[in-house]
Amino acid sequence: MNARFVPALFVLASLVAVAADSARDWKTDDRGVLIAIARAPVEVRAWKNPYAGQPEAVLAGKKLFSQHCAGCHSEDATGRGRAANLRSSGVQNAAPGELVWVVRNGNLRKGMPSWSGLPPQRQWQLVTYLETLR
């Protein structure tokens, strides 16, 4: 194949992928995060949040949420598109260990990236903030 066609094919494939994706239903969908929580190993429920009850950690977590999560879950955490509503009872009733496990592992098939690149301290700060959204 002539190499000159490769960029054109790249652009065409991208447009087809985007057009196909646009035909899908983009209502807020909490099922993905509930499935991810359900998949968390049992032992993570016993993990204790080292920042529980620390107001500074809540503020730090809010900042981290704004930097990393608000783009998909919206600034008020009520969800957007396929990104789950993090104020929903399914999320708020989860144990802190389950939430940090989901943050760390993500739900790659459903579009939630893994945030294992954040140090564990920041993952817990994020969960400390999420727990205040009840």
Add this chain to the structure above:
Amino acid sequence: MLCVAGVCVCAPRGTRAQEPPYFVTYSHHLEEPGNLEIELNPDYGTQRGGNDYLASTMEFEYGVKGWWTSEFYLDGQSTFSDSTIFTGFRWENRFRPLMREHWINPLLYLEYENVDEADKTMIEVTGFDNQADYLPRNAVLRRETDREAEMKLVLSSDFKGWNVSENFITEKNLGHDPWEFGYAAGASRPLRLEATANECNFCLENFLAGVEFYGGLGTSWRLTTAGTSHYGAPVLGWQLPSGVTLRISPGFGLNGNSHPFILRWGVSYEFEGFGWRLRKLFQ
């Protein structure tokens, strides 16, 4: 410089990436789905017996899925006392085969590149790549175009804030030549692991530091670390609250086949929800 600093601090808010600050080594962290990151990564290299050069890649990185990132590169270079030329393009795809985090996380990397021999971006070292390869004038080098397929196995781990990544590289010219091999490895961590409560530009939490090593491993005809080039480079990244990331890395050749010094720097900005906005155009 002041303008660049102003843009970095005052840019409309983007999103914060979690990638380590490496220039050559890949980790298993992918672009967040729907986000588009635009990067400019120049490098300045010194040349034994020839003219120093300034090369650069312009990169467009898009998170297609949670487990798939696609990236398109445009390459160019300017050799002092010679010429400034466009040297080609690359298209890479990275896939995570495992959907959960493990102690060691594999990532598969596939790339097609169409660059001429004058390309000096050196975003990997393979085969018997040698600093002397860059000696001829651009007009001579660009007569030959390389169409190559490249594959990498990336193994990457996150542990207590550290990222440790190892890359095994293989490259094949689609026209001729044997398989070429190379490696890259890096380790990095943020200078502070906890986040502070307030937004700040100069907090230690915004800085990442580390080191990376990369070099060639010969070809399928002769697998060796001799006769090829090797580099070691400290890396420093600065993630600004505005979403701009700045990186710098002074690299040092570790043997006589290597460029004595390569200074890399990069600036990137991540547009969150780019795919979502694009989709709205089609609805």
